[in-house]
Amino acid sequence: MPDNFTKRAGWCQGRFKGYGYRLTLSRQAILAVLSRTGEHLSAEEIYHRVHKIHPSSGMSTVYRTLELLVQLQMVHKFDFGDGRARYELQRSKEDKEDHHHHLVCLRCQRVINYTDFIDDEVELLKRTEKGLAKKYNFKIMKHILQFYGLCEQCKDRE
Amino acid sequence: MPDNFTKRAGWCQGRFKGYGYRLTLSRQAILAVLSRTGEHLSAEEIYHRVHKIHPSSGMSTVYRTLELLVQLQMVHKFDFGDGRARYELQRSKEDKEDHHHHLVCLRCQRVINYTDFIDDEVELLKRTEKGLAKKYNFKIMKHILQFYGLCEQCKDRE
DNA sequence: ATTGTAAATGGGACTCATTCTCATTAATAA
DNA sequence: TTATTAATGAGAATGAGTCCCATTTACAAT
Ligand SMILES: [Mn+2]
Ligand SMILES: [Mn+2]
Ligand SMILES: [Zn+2]
Ligand SMILES: [Zn+2]
Numbered sequence: 352m353p354d355n356f357t358k359r360a361g362w363c364q365g366r367f368k369g370y371g372y373r374l375t376l377s378r379q380a381i382l383a384v385l386s387r388t389g390e391h392l393s394a395e396e397i398y399h400r401v402h403k404i405h406p407s408s409g410m411s412t413v414y415r416t417l418e419l420l421v422q423l424q425m426v427h428k429f430d431f432g433d434g435r436a437r438y439e440l441q442r443s444k445e446d447k448e449d450h451h452h453h454l455v456c457l458r459c460q461r462v463i464n465y466t467d468f469i470d471d472e473v474e475l476l477k478r479t480e481k482g483l484a485k486k487y488n489f490k491i492m493k494h495i496l497q498f499y500g501l502c503e504q505c506k507d508r509e
Numbered sequence: 510m511p512d513n514f515t516k517r518a519g520w521c522q523g524r525f526k527g528y529g530y531r532l533t534l535s536r537q538a539i540l541a542v543l544s545r546t547g548e549h550l551s552a553e554e555i556y557h558r559v560h561k562i563h564p565s566s567g568m569s570t571v572y573r574t575l576e577l578l579v580q581l582q583m584v585h586k587f588d589f590g591d592g593r594a595r596y597e598l599q600r601s602k603e604d605k606e607d608h609h610h611h612l613v614c615l616r617c618q619r620v621i622n623y624t625d626f627i628d629d630e631v632e633l634l635k636r637t638e639k640g641l642a643k644k645y646n647f648k649i650m651k652h653i654l655q656f657y658g659l660c661e662q663c664k665d666r667e
Numbered sequence: 668a669t670t671g672t673a674a675a676t677g678g679g680a681c682t683c684a685t686t687c688t689c690a691t692t693a694a695t696a697a
Numbered sequence: 698t699t700a701t702t703a704a705t706g707a708g709a710a711t712g713a714g715t716c717c718c719a720t721t722t723a724c725a726a727t
Pocket of ligand 3: 456457458459460461501502503504505506
């Protein structure tokens, strides 16, 4: 009986192969790492975890693969403002349960996924997108909405 | 009769001095450049324009001054996803006429300021911030909301 | 105007995330 | 098995931004 992580990794691998790319050991390891975490990992953090599974993988491959996964929309790439990109696996393409936004602590870099208010937000964003697209004749492809501040642990410190 | 740009630059200089900092030629030049543009300039672009006014200014000073201006909230720093920060003068601290969000072209990097829907957006953001602050005991200090896509000129190209 | 002083500067060395290059390896189809 | 060619890993290169420090400059006090 495979656990959820393993199942998810398997599904990802299938999807990946479906696009016609070769499923190498490095790529398997990267997908495994992304599948089994809920964190927002940097390329370096991913590299370290991949290294435990498949020590001969290199940083170049990690970057290359992440870039590819982002392009295939299997992974989301975020910039939380600390100078290094973060990556997060797209869980269900059929959104709803997966769709969330982020709260980022400016002090400890903790990232909280939140789904509260998402419905209101999504509705407003859709409306805004439609209005902007028409007024500026702009094809909107994505948006970024993030809140920054101090988390519970950091706001009282020192 | 000083034009608007000159007036704005003068106002900025006064504000800057009010904080107790020395008004050097480099700083004057940087404020002048920011005052007379509506664009979202990178540090390098600012450096080039400053160089025309005051050729002996260096990049270090441009970066240092921008950092200071951001800290004083006289300038906003943005990341539009192309690997270099952009800077924009805060025009009126008393918001309203100044408050806007951004539409960013992924192809030509053009940035459009828009104020449409701003009221709705601001209201939703305020509500969301309040809810998140309570639920996650998080002190929210700022947010980022940006739309990305293809501008009028780029969407039809090839 | 002159001077004393700390603030600010400029330029070049440095950092560090990411990208590039290229000789070698390995996944897949035949 | 083998041929093909995508993918890799190591390390060099890139480039935005930061840091250091000897020199200069703004400006307050004379
Ligand atoms: Mn997330
Ligand atoms: Mn703007
Ligand atoms: Zn924190
Ligand atoms: Zn464009």
